[in-house]
Amino acid sequence: MTENTTTAAERETAAEQTAAEAAVAVRPKRHINQQKLQDNLWGWAFCLPLIVGTVLFIYIALVMALLLSFTTYSSSIHGDVWAFLGRMFTGEEDRFGFTVFEDLNGADPFRWYRFVFTDTAFASRPSESFSKISTMGATLFNTVFYLVGIPIGMVLSMFLAVCMSRDIKGGNFFRVIYYLPCVASTVSIVYTFRNLFNNSGVINTLLNAQINWFAPEADGSMYGVAQGVDPFWVQGTVNKCIVIIMNVWKGLGGTIILYIAGLSGVNASTKEAAQIDGANGWQIFWKVTMPDLYPVIFYNIVTSVIGGMQIYAEPELFWPTATGIGGSYDGKPNLFTSGYVSLIWFWGLSATTAPGNATVDFDKLASAQTSYQSLGAAYGMILAVIIFVLTLFQFWLDKRNNS
């Protein structure tokens, strides 16, 4: 898509250049340079704010995250980050006598990465002495579980988009109605859904069931499983489904509009030709419409997967870490529902729990309320790599499909 636009841009600029050359053939040469100078000057000037913003808040932040993830930085212990990063290159020691990579356990640039992969937590009450599970594995599993909503949403929105792009009255009205959830705030929606799925709420009334969608069972486990008997990936399945239902409901409108736009771009004459050749509606849809829609669908999948891997707010609002509902017995994010990003926030920003002296030891400098931004950065770097690999994989699939 970008390639198309750039080639269009190149063609346009080429046309401009030839026109300009024709125009300046009679003019003195100095004038061209003046014009070029103006172009270059103003081109950069107009872009400057966006370039500064992007470089400062995205690229520098990214490089900083990469560098910090090898150090022991915590803003509450070390203060100014620039001075700290400077010491990374000079090798100076801080007021405690440590270099940036060092603590009482010695220098270990990869301590956080080791921590990410080895950190475990109880999936049930510690007193019941069940085995611990990997926090990274559990939250990544949940994140991928939530991606199930993408194909469901795509099929539903494709169906509805086809319905809406029929020649009916009030198509625009439906577009507005279906887009409403997209503009509403996630917090409001979550609080509404939490009540809709209440034990005695609308959904249970309609289903005539007593499904415990939210609260833990009496023994502290998530819905419908025996604590400590069932493996962790069975626990919380029903709970995770609410998040999927809500995300499908919330995202439907945007996808529908994308598909309607795509459908209106489908070549009408090809459709007519197929109709004359005796193809029925189903065949036309699969053989004519779908190939034309493919770029829109691909764009939608890529953006949804990138967005879906970053899920944080919805499960966290449904099952706040602070309340200690099933799976967060160590005070860590709920292992049965939280997305991966909850770990970045939990270790890197929320001042609740320190990683402990086993990982970083400043001889009691770190209190229980110390959050390590460099640990959050290490989690973030892994997330960036995962998302990058997933995106590359999708583009590879796309390329293989096209050839």
Add this chain to the structure above:
Amino acid sequence: MENVQTNPASEEKKEYSSFRYAVGAILAFFGFSSKTHRGSKKRAKLVADIATYVVLLLGGFLMVYPFWWMIASSFANTSDTTLSGQVATMVWWPTNALPASTGTVDMGLFYNYRILFTEAMAGTATSSNGFAIGYTYWRSIINNLLYSIVPVVVGVITSASAAFAFAKINWKGRDVVFMFLLAAIMVPGPSIMTTQYVMYVSFGWLAGAGAPNAWMTLTIPGMFGAIMTAFFIRQFLYGLPTSIVEAAKIDGAGYFRIFCSFILPLAMPAIVAQGLLSFMGCWNNYMGSLIFIPENSLWVNLPHAMTIVNEHYPSNVGPVMAGAVMSVLPIIILFAAFQKLIIGSLMLTGSKE
């Protein structure tokens, strides 16, 4: 039934069982052709239209119902916890809808809203509801307006200027810079949120008790413009003829003049649409406030404040639902007023991809 024609030829040729004949008649009524009857195209379209309406209306009901529930539940009498438990069971309208009274005191129709506006978010020296001293509901609205108007208005103009440079000016390094900026959207926000946090700390934006400068974290970065906004406005500008710029240049107008008096007015539909979309995003920005603004600050925004209210009124859903309505309502009104522009802009995005 006048559209339905029986097929006499096939009737003569072959005897069909009465069951087949009946099925054929029913199918024909819905416009489908079969061996016994021939359906009419007009009837088929009518039936398909009705089916479409039924599907869309059912789906539309599912889309609107949670909003209705949100509004209805905010009128439930939740003046004490035994009453607020009943909110959960309501389907259409709370059985104990306001106005209600506890004992002899009339609570008024807007009891939940009154609680929300007066005490739910009011931080005083004696209150223990998690809010900073001096925080009120209106403060959250002012904060939200600040966080959504200032960065959006400034940011959309800086984005538009960058889009103008990319679409209409031929400068050295343009394509490289464009790809460089576009690559930045590959960087996931959560990956860099901890470093953005320490960066803002080092700028002094989060210094001091209660972080009096915390508003900068949610306004200043947005003022530099957004890449996606610039990208969409650039797409729109490609649709404008370059001859406008050329003509203005020949008339002696500088690029700044051209941008202010030609590009901005001409690209206004795209700019306004993108601005409205970013406004909605900023208004609902829960993550930003959660990450950067400490809970005990006066600069907490509305969605974040709602979660704090929820934390301190866990069993009393009334004020929380009233807060949900109050945060959704302005956005819905804004969207309803500009729906044509916004959906048109989104459609343009879809067709361009």
